[in-house]
Amino acid sequence: xxxxxxxxxxxxxxxxxxxxxxxxxxxxxxxxxxxxxxxxxxxxxxxxxxxxxxxxxxxxxxxxxxxxxxxxxxxxxxxxxxxxxxxxxxxxxxxxxxxxxxxxxxxxxxxxxxxxxxxxxxxxxxxxxxxxxxxxxxxxxxxxxxxxxxxxxxxxxxxxxxxxxxxxxxxxxxxxxxxxxxxxxxxxxxxxxxxxxxxxxxxxxxxxxxxxxxxxxxxxxxxxxxxxxxxxxxxxxxxxxxxxxxxxxxxxxxxxxxxxxxxxxxxxxxxxxxxxxxxxxxxxxxxxxxxxxxxxxxxxxxxxxxxxxxxxxxxxxxxxxxxxxxxxxxxxxxxxxxxxxxxxxxxxxxxxxxxxxxxxxxxxxxxxxxxxxxxxxxxxxxxxxxxxxxxxxxxxxxxxxxxxxxxxxxxxxxxxxxxxxxxxxxxxxxxxxxxxxxxxxxxxxxxxxxxxxxxxxxxxxxxxxxxxxxxxxxxxxxxxxxxxxxxxxxxxxxxxxxxxxxxxxxxxxxxxxxxxxxxxxxxxxxxxxxxxxxxxxxxxxxxxxxxxxxxxxxxxxxxxxxxxxxxxxxxxxxxxxxxxxxxxxxxxxxxxxxxxxxxxxxxxxxxxxxxxxxxxxxxxxxxxxxxxxxxxxxxxxxxxxxxxxxxxxxxxxxxxxxxxxxxxxxxxxxxxxxxxxxxxxxxxxxxxxxxxxxxxxxxxxxxxxxxxxxxxxxxxxxxxxxxxxxxxxxxxxxxxxxxxxxxxxxxxxxxxxxxxxxxxxxxxxxxxxxxxxxxxxxxxxxxxxxxxxxxxxxxxxxxxxxxxxxxxxxxxxxxxxxxxxxxxxxxxxxxxxxxxxxxxxxxxxxxxxxxxxxxxxxxxxxxxxxxxxxxxxxxxxxxxxxxxxxxxxxxxxxxxxxxxxxxxxxxxxxxxxxxxxxxxxxxxxxxxxxxxxxxxxxxxxxxxxxxxxxxxxxxxxxxxxxxxxxxxxxxxxxxxxxxxxxxxxxxxxxxxxxxxxxx
Ligand code: GAL
Numbered sequence: 001x002x003x004x005x006x007x008x009x010x011x012x013x014x015x016x017x018x019x020x021x022x023x024x025x026x027x028x029x030x031x032x033x034x035x036x037x038x039x040x041x042x043x044x045x046x047x048x049x050x051x052x053x054x055x056x057x058x059x060x061x062x063x064x065x066x067x068x069x070x071x072x073x074x075x076x077x078x079x080x081x082x083x084x085x086x087x088x089x090x091x092x093x094x095x096x097x098x099x100x101x102x103x104x105x106x107x108x109x110x111x112x113x114x115x116x117x118x119x120x121x122x123x124x125x126x127x128x129x130x131x132x133x134x135x136x137x138x139x140x141x142x143x144x145x146x147x148x149x150x151x152x153x154x155x156x157x158x159x160x161x162x163x164x165x166x167x168x169x170x171x172x173x174x175x176x177x178x179x180x181x182x183x184x185x186x187x188x189x190x191x192x193x194x195x196x197x198x199x200x201x202x203x204x205x206x207x208x209x210x211x212x213x214x215x216x217x218x219x220x221x222x223x224x225x226x227x228x229x230x231x232x233x234x235x236x237x238x239x240x241x242x243x244x245x246x247x248x249x250x251x252x253x254x255x256x257x258x259x260x261x262x263x264x265x266x267x268x269x270x271x272x273x274x275x276x277x278x279x280x281x282x283x284x285x286x287x288x289x290x291x292x293x294x295x296x297x298x299x300x301x302x303x304x305x306x307x308x309x310x311x312x313x314x315x316x317x318x319x320x321x322x323x324x325x326x327x328x329x330x331x332x333x334x335x336x337x338x339x340x341x342x343x344x345x346x347x348x349x350x351x352x353x354x355x356x357x358x359x360x361x362x363x364x365x366x367x368x369x370x371x372x373x374x375x376x377x378x379x380x381x382x383x384x385x386x387x388x389x390x391x392x393x394x395x396x397x398x399x400x401x402x403x404x405x406x407x408x409x410x411x412x413x414x415x416x417x418x419x420x421x422x423x424x425x426x427x428x429x430x431x432x433x434x435x436x437x438x439x440x441x442x443x444x445x446x447x448x449x450x451x452x453x454x455x456x457x458x459x460x461x462x463x464x465x466x467x468x469x470x471x472x473x474x475x476x477x478x479x480x481x482x483x484x485x486x487x488x489x490x491x492x493x494x495x496x497x498x499x500x501x502x503x504x505x506x507x508x509x510x511x512x513x514x515x516x517x518x519x520x521x522x523x524x525x526x527x528x529x530x531x532x533x534x535x536x537x538x539x540x541x542x543x544x545x546x547x548x549x550x551x552x553x554x555x556x557x558x559x560x561x562x563x564x565x566x567x568x569x570x571x572x573x574x575x576x577x578x579x580x581x582x583x584x585x586x587x588x589x590x591x592x593x594x595x596x597x598x599x600x601x602x603x604x605x606x607x608x609x610x611x612x613x614x615x616x617x618x619x620x621x622x623x624x625x626x627x628x629x630x631x632x633x634x635x636x637x638x639x640x641x642x643x644x645x646x647x648x649x650x651x652x653x654x655x656x657x658x659x660x661x662x663x664x665x666x667x668x669x670x671x672x673x674x675x676x677x678x679x680x681x682x683x684x685x686x687x688x689x690x691x692x693x694x695x696x697x698x699x700x701x702x703x704x705x706x707x708x709x710x711x712x713x714x715x716x717x718x719x720x721x722x723x724x725x726x727x728x729x730x731x732x733x734x735x736x737x738x739x740x741x742x743x744x745x746x747x748x749x750x751x752x753x754x755x756x757x758x759x760x761x762x763x764x765x766x767x768x769x770x771x772x773x774x775x776x777x778x779x780x781x782x783x784x785x786x787x788x789x790x791x792x793x794x795x796x797x798x799x800x801x802x803x804x805x806x807x808x809x810x811x812x813x814x815x816x817x818x819x820x821x822x823x824x825x826x827x828x829x830x831x832x833x834x835x836x837x838x839x840x841x842x843x844x845x846x847x848x849x850x851x852x853x854x855x856x857x858x859x860x861x862x863x864x865x866x867x868x869x870x871x872x873x874x875x876x877x878x879x880x881x882x883x884x885x886x887x888x889x890x891x892x893x894x895x896x897x898x899x900x901x902x903x904x905x906x907x908x909x910x911x912x913x914x915x916x917x918x919x920x921x922x923x924x925x926x927x928x929x930x931x932x933x934x935x936x937x938x939x940x941x942x943x944x945x946x947x948x949x950x951x952x953x954x955x956x957x958x959x960x961x962x963x964x965x966x967x968x969x970x971x972x973x974x975x976x977x978x979x980x981x982x983x984x985x986x987x988x989x990x991x992x993x994x995x996x997x998x999x
Pocket of ligand 1: 132133134135196197230257303309348
């Protein structure tokens with residue numbers, strides 16, 4: 001069976017139902033509640049402390065943001081953006097350079113991260129591997145594991161022993177932060193994932209799963225355990241599932257992943273060629289279809305596409321992905337999921353970040369922006385504001401949790417479908433109005449007629465273009481009763497016993513809201529326009545209006561508390577931030593709002609001078625914004641407005657990068673180079689899945705303790721008269737590289753090709769030999785750049801494909817065939833191999849370039865003896881040359897920014913010239929630029945790595961074939977995102993100078 005990702009890579013977006021949907025399943029609505037301490041569930045929903053919850057989660061990878069203070073920025077943006085949960089992968093290899101060695105400090109301090117999540121008011125889903133996939137080199141397995149012969153992801157004892165090392169460490173941290181660990185804790189870890197998309201379901205895998213579950217329990221994890229099926233296949237459903245065609249496992253919950261929605265075209269245009277799948281109640285099998293492939297457990301999408309990844313050589317897919325899986329898509333697809341009873345959803349990714357250093361798998365380049373709601377430079381995309389509006393509804397209407405189908409409604413247009421659900425306890429309704437099929441893009445004016453809790457209503461509606469509407473009806477909101485509204489609810493709050501509600505709709509479309517009263521209330525239109533009519537027989541107050549800017553109404557009397565009603569168009573609604581103690585309009589972000597001693601302390605960001613308006617409890621007498629007092633006056637309907645707009649950010653003056661120095665960085669090519677300390681290649685055993693020619697030694701880099709980045713080989717051979725060419729079989733990941741020299745003379749380079757569906761990760765490079773090589777003693781030097789180990793998506797040990805040289809032979813014997821000439825090889829990779837000299841930056845930071853081994857990448861390296869150079873460089877030299885410069889930044893205090901390094905002409909994805917660059921900023925490897933492959937030219941450097949108020953050092957390892965023009969293009973600093981506000985960010989502590997490195 002093809003995996004989910006492979007299917008996607010081939011362009012079929014899994015719109016067709018998977019076989020398990022044909023299984024005879026029914027949601028077992030009478031399934032008993034299963035309890036795991038404070039967390040419990042039945043077939044309808046998850047519960048915390050017995051309260052049903054919709055879990056609205058977003059995926060974030062701490063290892064893709066190596067600046068821990070900024071983790072809080074992401075968590076705050078998620079919380080303010082309407083999410084109630086963050087899902088976290090942990091990357092085993094990121095914490096373990098060597099078997100038995102683990103690090104959980106600094107940028108790896110996940111204990112700190114989990115504390116932050118709790119402080120910011122988010123539930124947490126932990127996904128701790130051992131295997132995570134995640135477009136990481138080895139799918140998150142540590143480098144040393146590829147030397148293990150035991151088949152990974154089975155019950156082989158050697159593999160399980162390795163896994164247990166990691167789990168013992170990480171489980172202890174997870175266990176400490178589970179919500180069950182402290183009865184007074186309001187938030188914490190609520191769900192824990194034990195494996196990732198394990199598609200093989202053999203007895204060995206079952207025993208492996210049993211081991212993982214038992215280990216989690218033995219380590220004190222008491223919350224529900226789950227596994228994410230790669231599609232809705234019914235793999236690893238809980239033991240209690242007694243339905244055909246499912247594979248059971250030791251998990252408590254069944255979860256699956258889905259990335260439907262079509263892909264972008266190669267020209268980078270979004271497609272709308274797929275409708276939202278019904279993966280639950282409304283799937284094949286009808287309303288009895290069940291919310292999951294597991295009838296006793298609630299619908300659970302552990303990953304649903306919040307974007308998609310991009311690959312070497314693309315035309316730049318992230319901008320398109322942000323649209324393809326962006327505004328409207330979220331409404332249509334996530335809403336269809338919710339309507340189908342999938343009350344636990346997590347969007348992958350919500351912040352993608354940066355696959356810095358040697359983190360990326362061959363399928364991706366450095367940026368893991370993913371087109372996610374929060375962009376790589378930490379900006380809220382337009383789609384994030386839509387998520388805020390949807391999340392606001394979920395937070396305002398607890399009745400949405402645990403809904404079941406409520407029966408069909410009558411619709412006057414064949415172009416429309418409405419999912420109609422109810423809460424069995426309160427009878428509140430959710431009406432998800434979509435096109436039929438849901439990717440339809442017509443504009444429709446229609447009515448639907450339905451028996452709602454407050455009577456039978458015929459409701460006028462519009463749905464224009466690709467869109468959906470999430471309506472609620474028959475629901476108690478504070479002291480009020482909403483009969484129905486054709487506007488979408490963004491926020492309902494109670495302050496001092498009065499109600500405050502914010503509804504929104506598409507600009508220019510009409511809206512109708514009906515509220516119920518005992519007697520006619522008094523309606524005052526304070527701003528904008530709306531008409532009202534009271535039907536005394538029913539007690540219905542009907543409001544009609546157009547969504548245009550905003551209307552503000554005050555409704556008093558009628559037997560209910562006073563109500564302030566804000567009726568906004570979508571863009572106006574997006575300006576509001578719902579916080580526990582306030583509703584705030586204006587700034588680009590409101591991170592927090594806390595009332596203490598009569599002062600409302602607001603924190604947040606402004607993108608420009610911004611008017612501030614606030615609805616807050618009466619006890620509030622003073623307001624601060626980021627700590628500074630804000631003078632206010634009374635505004636509309638009990639609000640306060642600031643007398644002066646809040647200031648926006650200042651321009652950031654970025655220095656030009658000048659004063660470059662350069663040094664030659666490939667001395668290994670020189671026949672006189674001293675490789676006396678290098679390891680000799682020998683016949684040690686190999687665990688690789690890559691076969692090598694009989695009799696050849698084991699040349700693979702991993703066997704010598706070098707797992708990431710560049711590796712050098714030097715060999716000595718005696719020339720033979722037939723030798724015409726050198727043939728190198730090598731493994732190098734996606735867009736990997738091999739360069740070769742004989743006796744210091746550059747022979748050329750080879751690359752593994754970029755692109756989909758799967759990058760080709762091994763290759764053979766042939767180089768003509770100089771005539772002199774036909775006799776005498778010679779030195780061959782080879783550099784292989786390993787652009788990542790494969791993932792193990794199909795659990796076939798694909799991550800053990802060889803890297804570095806696999807075999808080498810001379811060619812030109814009789815008939816031009818290759819023949820083996822003994823070459824005495826030596827190898828050198830990363831300094832120290834698995835014994836890291838730089839623990840703070842960790843295993844992914846360095847490979848084995850000479851300059852890296854000498855610490856040339858470090859900020860404190862003294863380059864004063866290097867030659868001065870100008871950039872753009874005019875001359876190319878074969879091999880690697882290092883360029884260094886330094887600059888000062890003076891970002892104003894209290895201003896957030898993401899500053900990036902940009903190469904060449906940002907308008908084109910690929911340069912006409914061939915070269916590549918490893919980008920070191922203050923010693924951190926922040927990515928790889930491959931000029932002729934692309935598409936990434938601009939590399940964001942997070943604050944904390946970059947010093948925003950002080951000195952910074954850049955070191956570029958530029959690798960070229962030396963052809964004219966194949967030289968470093970212009971390099972400049974650019975600001976990708978800036979806001980007034982932000983959070984204080986400390987520089988990440990790490991070795992400064994070569995002398996700080998551990999021996
Ligand atoms: C999922 C997988 C994730 C990630 C995602 C695609 O199938 O579980 O780890 O690889 O696909 O980005």
